[in-house]
Amino acid sequence: MMSAGPSGDEVGLESSLEASITSTCSFGPSRARIFKIIVIGDSNVGKTCLTYRFCTSCFPERTEATIGVDFRERCVEIDGEKIKIQLWDTAGQERFRKSMVQHYYRNVHAVVFVYDITNMASFQSLPSWIEECKQHLLSNDVPRILVGNKCDLRDSIQVPTDLAQKFADSHSMPMFETSAKNTTDHVEAIFMTLAHKLKSHKSLILSQPPENTVQLNSGAKTTFPCWC
Amino acid sequence: MRCPRGRGAQWGNAQGPPKGTTGGRAMSWRKQKALQIHQALTSDPIDIDALRNAAVSEGGLLSQEIRRKVWPKLLNVSVLSLPPKPGPSIRCNHRDFNQVEMDVRRSLRRFPAGMPDAERSVLQEQLTDMILYVLQSHPELNYYQGYHDIAVTLLLTVGPRLGTAMLSSLSTHHLRDFMERTMDPTKHMLNYLMPVIRCESVQLHDFMLRSEVGYIFALSWLITWYGHVLSNYHQVLRLYDFFLASHPLMPVYCAAQMVLMREQEVLRGDCDMPSVHQLLSNIPKDFPFETLVCRTHGLFQRRPPAQLVTQASLHKYKSVSIASFHSLLHSSSSQRPDFVLRRQADPEPGALAPPRSQNRLVKLAVWGLSASLGAAALAVTQSALEWGPEILLGLF
Numbered sequence: 331m332m333s334a335g336p337s338g339d340e341v342g343l344e345s346s347l348e349a350s351i352t353s354t355c356s357f358g359p360s361r362a363r364i365f366k367i368i369v370i371g372d373s374n375v376g377k378t379c380l381t382y383r384f385c386t387s388c389f390p391e392r393t394e395a396t397i398g399v400d401f402r403e404r405c406v407e408i409d410g411e412k413i414k415i416q417l418w419d420t421a422g423q424e425r426f427r428k429s430m431v432q433h434y435y436r437n438v439h440a441v442v443f444v445y446d447i448t449n450m451a452s453f454q455s456l457p458s459w460i461e462e463c464k465q466h467l468l469s470n471d472v473p474r475i476l477v478g479n480k481c482d483l484r485d486s487i488q489v490p491t492d493l494a495q496k497f498a499d500s501h502s503m504p505m506f507e508t509s510a511k512n513t514t515d516h517v518e519a520i521f522m523t524l525a526h527k528l529k530s531h532k533s534l535i536l537s538q539p540p541e542n543t544v545q546l547n548s549g550a551k552t553t554f555p556c557w558c
Numbered sequence: 559m560r561c562p563r564g565r566g567a568q569w570g571n572a573q574g575p576p577k578g579t580t581g582g583r584a585m586s587w588r589k590q591k592a593l594q595i596h597q598a599l600t601s602d603p604i605d606i607d608a609l610r611n612a613a614v615s616e617g618g619l620l621s622q623e624i625r626r627k628v629w630p631k632l633l634n635v636s637v638l639s640l641p642p643k644p645g646p647s648i649r650c651n652h653r654d655f656n657q658v659e660m661d662v663r664r665s666l667r668r669f670p671a672g673m674p675d676a677e678r679s680v681l682q683e684q685l686t687d688m689i690l691y692v693l694q695s696h697p698e699l700n701y702y703q704g705y706h707d708i709a710v711t712l713l714l715t716v717g718p719r720l721g722t723a724m725l726s727s728l729s730t731h732h733l734r735d736f737m738e739r740t741m742d743p744t745k746h747m748l749n750y751l752m753p754v755i756r757c758e759s760v761q762l763h764d765f766m767l768r769s770e771v772g773y774i775f776a777l778s779w780l781i782t783w784y785g786h787v788l789s790n791y792h793q794v795l796r797l798y799d800f801f802l803a804s805h806p807l808m809p810v811y812c813a814a815q816m817v818l819m820r821e822q823e824v825l826r827g828d829c830d831m832p833s834v835h836q837l838l839s840n841i842p843k844d845f846p847f848e849t850l851v852c853r854t855h856g857l858f859q860r861r862p863p864a865q866l867v868t869q870a871s872l873h874k875y876k877s878v879s880i881a882s883f884h885s886l887l888h889s890s891s892s893q894r895p896d897f898v899l900r901r902q903a904d905p906e907p908g909a910l911a912p913p914r915s916q917n918r919l920v921k922l923a924v925w926g927l928s929a930s931l932g933a934a935a936l937a938v939t940q941s942a943l944e945w946g947p948e949i950l951l952g953l954f
Contacts, residue, residue, distance in 0.1 A: 366832070373703070374660050394668075395661045395703045397778035397786050401836050416832055423657060423703045429741040433772050436831075 362405060362412040365528045367521075368434055370459055371444035372452040373422030376479035379510035380444060381417040383517045389510055396421045399434055406522065408529050415525055427462065435466035439528055440473045445494075447478040447507060448486040453494065460501060473527050475504050477520060482509035588620055595624055604631055604893045610803040614855055616848060618799035625795065626716050627896070632802045633727040634890035638899050640719045641695075641726070644687040652690055654701035661706045662686045668710045668785070684718040685710055692726045699729055699737040707782035708733065711798055731886050732806045735879040736781045746875045747810055748773040748780060753869050754814035757861045762821045771834040776813040783809055787839075793847045800851045806879040807863050808854065815854040816841070 369377045378393045378400065385402040400419040405412060418434050420427065441463055445452040456476070463474070476498045478489060491507060498505030504523075509515040591612065598608035609628050612619060619625045630637065649655055662685050669678045689709050693701055708728065712721040735743035751773045756763035778786045783801050788794050801808050817824065817838060827833050863880070866872055 364832075373657060374664075392664075392666050394664050394666075394786070395706075397704045397707075397782060398774050401832060401839065403832070403836075421703055425700065425702055425739075425741050429745060430774060430777065433774055436770070 362414040375446040383510040450488040453489045478507040613799040613803035635723045704782040707785035
């Protein structure tokens with residue numbers, strides 16, 4: 331009685347999540363490198379929608395508060411190599427991140443910070459998220475990116491792009507503004523860029539010996555362009 | 559207490575009435591159980607042990623009509639001492655208002671499919687009021703995401719007034735540990751999970767330990783009593799029957815039992831955290847919940863918390879939820895039946911006028927009952943039809 335059936339591009343979260351889980355990783359997990367990416371940020375900034383968009387190519391019309399952590403994954407092929415991207419979608423409420431989410435920082439390969447460009451408070455929370463992240467991560471060279479979500483709501487913007495860009499620069503992070511709702515807003519490209527960056531990262535070897543010969547298609551060190 | 563013995567294909571015996579029954583006999587079994595519940599409700603004092611047994615045993619509380627009467631009793635909530643109808647001031651200046659509002663707004667999935675937006679909006683407003691009333695009246699309690707999943711189940715079953723009273727009682731008992739300033743007490747409750755599994759299967763326990771899966775997969779199960787993760791509302795109600803009648807740790811035992819029933823599946827999979835987390839997080843739609851409840855009940859009897867507490871990790875923490883459970887059990891054993899309470903509250907002709915406050919209480923109770931009826935009827939038409947309401951309605 332609770333889950334909506336598929337209708338066009340907007341799909342009940344539950345039904346299509348199952349589809350994504352059964353269909354995504356058709357090549358065996360043992361042969362694919364695994365990139366574990368944690369997605370964090372305030373409540374209601376759109377973390378679930380972003381991860382859902384990337385893993386299923388759909389925008390979930392009805393999402394709920396995430397309790398604890400949800401897990402989504404998608405297998406991609408980059409330069410002929412099969413890679414499994416695991417997205418850990420975390421709860422935004424402070425009490426969860428204080429005592430529960432730390433478990434999921436273990437062996438994490440990249441961090442995506444998300445804020446809502448129509449909600450200044452969610453942007454102002456970023457320093458505390460970044461600080462907590464530093465405490466949990468053992469290594470300083472774990473790639474991190476900043477994503478301003480909901481840029482389809484142009485009339486309600488509270489966080490100017492230049493302000494966010496300056497903040498991102500000061501923390502040496504690439505910054506993107508996007509919308510999980512609009513198909514044209516490059517959610518796919520953001521995560522794929524991150525995957526490319528991870529693929530080039532020598533320390534991220536899991537199930538294969540080091541590969542030093544991979545050529546990057548996109549920038550590995552410098553900040554990325556904002557596509558909005 | 560009736561409890562099917564597990565056997566059969568993947569998880570054991572399928573749910574249902576006693577084996578080999580025909581449709582007619584199954585109906586009479588339900589009718590008989592409903593009658594017993596009715597007798598327990600009308601005995602003076604109420605036979606709370608019989609109600610608890612009914613909530614746990616096969617079929618649970620059978621229908622929304624019965625739940626509406628029995629659920630409050632399980633928490634020692636009287637229909638005559640309901641909280642007042644909330645005013646607008648309830649939303650002012652509460653530290654958790656924004657979070658509550660945000661979560662309630664996004665809780666669409668928890669309302670019956672096909673419900674008109676206007677009706678759902680009214681219920682969502684009531685849901686926000688319920689939560690804020692409890693938080694306002696207990697400043698020591700902290701809202702957590704998932705609390706709204708419990709509140710909505712109460713709202714859809716017993717209505718806003720009884721729902722608020724029940725939520726208040728639950729929050730100071732079963733849910734108390736989840737509402738501390740931090741989630742450390744919640745983690746402590748989850749610490750029971752692996753020891754319970756170990757008691758039943760060392761192999762499964764060791765596999766899960768090696769995978770480093772932890773216990774976060776069971777977090778939303780525990781703090782929402784599975785309301786957040788199950789899409790089948792009947793399954794949610796069945797579990798709520800069980801948990802309302804049980805020890806605060808029962809949802810953790812239930813999580814352990816669920817994992818145990820999927821042991822072969824887990825052992826066949828990859829031994830790493832994402833694989834195990836993902837497998838366990840996705841509860842199969844056809845999971846046999848009746849068997850789950852029965853086996854969890856047995857597991858709890860076999861391995862009570864006191865037996866596990868000797869382990870170091872469980873030893874050092876005092877749980878308020880667990881400590882307060884015994885007082886709840888004690889206080890709920892001397893409840894009077896509703897009809898007695900109403901007769902007491904209702905002034906007889908010629909008698910002295912009752913105190914004004916009591917009179918007001920009656921009005922509020924009537925308001926609450928009618929509101930509950932409205933919401934319950936609205937929300938559960940489908941399920942009530944399925945349970946054969948004509949017989950049960952005839953009884954009550």
